[in-house]
Amino acid sequence: MKIPEKFDALGQVVPSSRQRILEVATALFASNGYAGVGMREVADRSGLSKSALFHHFATKLSLYGAVRIAILEDLEARLVAAGPVADDPMLQLERWLDAVIDALAERPHAAPLLLRSLFEDEPLEPIDAEQSAATLGRILSRGRDALRIGMQNGRFRRVSVTHTMQSVIGMLVFHFASGLFGDQMLGHSKFAPDQVQARKEHVRAVLHGLLSLDG
Amino acid sequence: MKIPEKFDALGQVVPSSRQRILEVATALFASNGYAGVGMREVADRSGLSKSALFHHFATKLSLYGAVRIAILEDLEARLVAAGPVADDPMLQLERWLDAVIDALAERPHAAPLLLRSLFEDEPLEPIDAEQSAATLGRILSRGRDALRIGMQNGRFRRVSVTHTMQSVIGMLVFHFASGLFGDQMLGHSKFAPDQVQARKEHVRAVLHGLLSLDG
DNA sequence: GTCTATAGTCTGATAGAC
DNA sequence: GTCTATCAGACTATAGAC
Numbered sequence: 001m002k003i004p005e006k007f008d009a010l011g012q013v014v015p016s017s018r019q020r021i022l023e024v025a026t027a028l029f030a031s032n033g034y035a036g037v038g039m040r041e042v043a044d045r046s047g048l049s050k051s052a053l054f055h056h057f058a059t060k061l062s063l064y065g066a067v068r069i070a071i072l073e074d075l076e077a078r079l080v081a082a083g084p085v086a087d088d089p090m091l092q093l094e095r096w097l098d099a100v101i102d103a104l105a106e107r108p109h110a111a112p113l114l115l116r117s118l119f120e121d122e123p124l125e126p127i128d129a130e131q132s133a134a135t136l137g138r139i140l141s142r143g144r145d146a147l148r149i150g151m152q153n154g155r156f157r158r159v160s161v162t163h164t165m166q167s168v169i170g171m172l173v174f175h176f177a178s179g180l181f182g183d184q185m186l187g188h189s190k191f192a193p194d195q196v197q198a199r200k201e202h203v204r205a206v207l208h209g210l211l212s213l214d215g
Numbered sequence: 216m217k218i219p220e221k222f223d224a225l226g227q228v229v230p231s232s233r234q235r236i237l238e239v240a241t242a243l244f245a246s247n248g249y250a251g252v253g254m255r256e257v258a259d260r261s262g263l264s265k266s267a268l269f270h271h272f273a274t275k276l277s278l279y280g281a282v283r284i285a286i287l288e289d290l291e292a293r294l295v296a297a298g299p300v301a302d303d304p305m306l307q308l309e310r311w312l313d314a315v316i317d318a319l320a321e322r323p324h325a326a327p328l329l330l331r332s333l334f335e336d337e338p339l340e341p342i343d344a345e346q347s348a349a350t351l352g353r354i355l356s357r358g359r360d361a362l363r364i365g366m367q368n369g370r371f372r373r374v375s376v377t378h379t380m381q382s383v384i385g386m387l388v389f390h391f392a393s394g395l396f397g398d399q400m401l402g403h404s405k406f407a408p409d410q411v412q413a414r415k416e417h418v419r420a421v422l423h424g425l426l427s428l429d430g
Numbered sequence: 431g432t433c434t435a436t437a438g439t440c441t442g443a444t445a446g447a448c
Numbered sequence: 449g450t451c452t453a454t455c456a457g458a459c460t461a462t463a464g465a466c
Contacts, residue, residue: 032250035250039442040441049452050443051444051445051452052451055450119394121394121396162401162402166390167385167386167421170385170388172385173385174334174384174385175382178333178334178381178384179336185380185381198378199378202375202382206421210420232431253459266432266462266463269460271431275460275461
């Protein structure tokens with residue numbers, strides 16, 4: 001997967017065509033959805049001809065698959081870096097929540113893309129679908145397991161694990177995908193550092209209220 | 216807006232062409248998004264020719280606008296029917312939450328469509344955009360005001376109203392829009408009556424944990 | 431109100447030269 | 449790897465008969 005980097009006369013990294021295509025396609029698919037993006041537009045914004053684009057990605061669907069996999073693998077890498085920690089399941093959950101929020105806040109296209117992949121049921125090419133589902137499955141298992149362990153240890157109130165997962169996903173992914181609507185609701189850009197911090201604290205408060213036993 | 220109903224020989228209501236088009240288009244836009252739906256497909260599934268469809272809705276965008284407005288007005292009508300009640304803001308919130316969940320559970324296409332309209336920033340025709348924004352604004356004001364009043368009265372813990380609104384929307388709309396993913400997560404259909412009830416109780420528990428003072 | 435036919439444009443994808 | 453040129457088909461929307 002490692003691609004040798006090239007440098008220009010100033011020592012700046014020159015992104016490979018493949019990398020440029022992926023960045024452009026990520027932004028476009030996030031904003032407009034699969035059907036709302038044309039390969040012509042991807043090619044133009046990548047500074048390539050359509051044929052050159054089709055040389056790198058044989059079909060539109062395989063480009064979409066590559067974009068989705070890249071998002072999920074970035075997310076998993078951040079979760080791996082954020083854990084596991086000591087045997088305090090609430091602390092562990094908070095670390096992971098912060099990692100996910102940072103990921104969604106630093107890459108504004110990640111949340112819309114993730115949201116689309118969770119509710120749109122776009123069929124990927126089988127190989128991509130398998131890889132994408134496997135990565136997503138590992139990501140979700142982390143959260144589910146922390147919830148289960150916390151409940152078994154008697155540190156968390158016993159609530160529905162599946163409904164809690166759905167709520168956490170909704171609170172994280174919807175918020176950072178919510179575009180203009182969310183910014184109007186907040187009165188600020190949701191990507192501003194203080195708003196990102198506020199989101200972390202809010203989600204922590206929600207989970208603490210739901211799971212902690214001193215209620 | 217009231218259209219005179221017609222009846223067949225058995226006394227069954229015969230839906231008007233307009234009504235059939237709206238139902239078909241709602242399902243298609245919810246599943247595939249604006250760009251992913253063709254007017255040809257809408258016409259075919261409505262049992263009309265393409266030209267007959269364009270007679271009822273002059274443009275694709277105006278059809279999409281009509282679909283979105285219908286969803287929002289149904290939601291608002293249910294909220295109006297669910298309140299206001301006595302001056303217990305938590306009870307009021309719970310009534311509204313139940314009403315929204317019932318609305319999203321009874322009309323499976325409502326949540327995906329609503330979700331799309333909240334994060335996709337598809338520009339509607341100006342008249343539709345105005346009406347749609349006004350209805351959405353009134354819906355959201357109900358929730359915001361209940362939260363504010365509860366905090367001012369000292370019945371709710373003081374938390375961020377805007378972040379709480381974002382979380383509630385995420386918990387409600389994402390959950391019922393989450394398609395196959397959500398059903399796999401739950402292990403059941405999210406539209407099954409017991410799962411709908413479980414969702415109501417879960418969301419209530421989350422809000423109670425966040426807002427109630429006995430923590 | 432509904433039809434057939436079609437205009438004009440855009441789509442994903444391909445062929446072949448360099 | 450990148451280009452120009454092109455394909456067949458789908459798209460939204462319109463024209464005009466009935």
